[in-house]
Amino acid sequence: MLNLFKIKGQKKEETANTNGRPPKKQSPGELRLHKDIAELNLPKKTRVTFPNGKDNLMNIEVSLRPDEGYYVGGIFVFTFEVPHAYPHEPPKVKCKTKVYHPNIDLEGNVCLNILREDWKPVLNINTIIYGLNLLFMQPNDEDPLNHDAAVVLRDDPQKFQRNVQTAMSGGYVDKVYFPRCK
């Protein structure tokens, strides 16, 4: 039983509550994110920035510079929007750079299994960054979001290579314009 008289006494004391303001909430998700960020172990040449300052880590910008594969020399910027239910829910990741890539569509949607169907709370921001990095090292034609790019990659890898170069240098591929991203 709750001691009702205590409750009564407590009410009277409330204004004189010496413990001052109750703590501002810091969600468990924010704390976990804090840990993830403090432990980031980034691939070479990858940079992270926090557009909302050092006290709001829920929005992250990650720029990847692949050092091998089709996309060497390009800079690709991703936004991470971390939900309050993190790590129960995965961050929402979008590619800000318009890219000619079989697994990334022209709106910046990314097909990476750990971002959706295979997300688990043990995964973290670092895992996602490595996953994205892998997409640039090994784009695959099996999970296409950009259907045309996937077909070219499968049927004519050399043409795919040329298309990637054209897109990264700023130019048209199949009537779609890609701004320079080198």
Place this chain on the structure above:
Amino acid sequence: MASPDEEPAAPTEPERWRDLDMLLSRPGNLVDANFDPSPGLRDMMGSLAEVLVVGAGGLGCELLKDLALSGFKNLHVIDMDTIDVSNLNRQFLFRVQDVGKSKAEVAAKRVMERVSGVSIVPHFCRIEDKEIEFYSQFSIIVLGLDSIEARSYINSVACGFLEYDSDDKPIPETVKHMVDGGTEGFKGHARLIIPGTTPCFECNIWLFPPQVKFPLCTLAETPRTAAHCIEYAHLIKWNEVHPGKPFDADDAEHMQWIYSEALKRAELFGISGVTYSFTQGVVKNIIPAIASTNAVVSAACALEALKLISGCSKTVSNYLTYNGLDGTHINVSDFARVKDCLVCGPGTLIELDTLTTLSEFIKILEEHPKLLMSRASVTHEGDNLYMQSPEVLEQMTRSNLGVPMFELVKGVARATVHVTGMAENNGKKASSLRKLRVVFKGVEEASRMDESS
């Protein structure tokens, strides 16, 4: 016009409470050790206990009615939602003419009309809109919510009031009890959260199964079900056609657009089953609500609140699940707390001088026998005081290293601080996140009073 609301006169007061008074005025064998039966107990609990009901939807309507009929007289209800016509089948306090009005306000009014002597204060706003202090007035918080996020928020607010003594025992006056109800179709749960004693919401959040999410490439390339077509329209097509315009699931026009796009896609791939209501269901993640499940779960929750406040019987320990899907099944599991839960755990007590700087504090963590934490990053109520990495954050927080901790936590005598770093765990160094209770030596309670005033 004869209104369906017209009812026979309510029972006279003593008559209404006869059974409850018997329960509260007689001793028993299964009662709580502190139960003090008396004819006045109902009145006393009614006038002294303030109870907050979070949510005025399917569960909330039931809860308000059940609590009011269980002798609680000071109730508050908070809900940001307005009444939709689809609520009326189970949210029985609402009528057709209420559509569009605040759920909290209408629910409070209806229950007060029917149960005399009950005061219900409605709050038509988001739970996050209320100052934290708002929540401190309640002895019990009863949750009738439908999201993990909202539960987690209320849980962290309620656990935020909890204080431990120097032996890591919860101080009873700081404990905010929570009774959490939840339903999903034929299934439901009712659990009792006594911060510091029973597991808090965060202790076993891992129990929730992950939400089903389809791979984007399946949606884009190989849709096989109606849900695939709907999610394609929702997640991919919407942004393609409306760049920069956020999708609003509560906007009927938006929903209609998703429906027609999904229908086109379903036709293209020869898939059947896309309907407007199924579209709503997929996009808003709606699970059909069963009125009786709400009634069962709410009854269990209201009973727990009554037992908790009066001691007239033992409370549930601590997690009741109800499943009406295959026959009917009720089970009670006694879940265990997570000893160093970041939300409800006591944290490691550390005493500091008011002059101890942040860098000295980080040194102390390395040598502290309970922590042995190296390379600590430090955060306090959302202020990142120091980050070891990445470089950009290290640079931004480096200047704090020479500043006294007392100053960094804004001159309070006691502060909760979280630290991340490599700490020893069973003889091995592992990355850890720990909660610390920092107390400053020689800072009197009085100075905190000055601070708050």
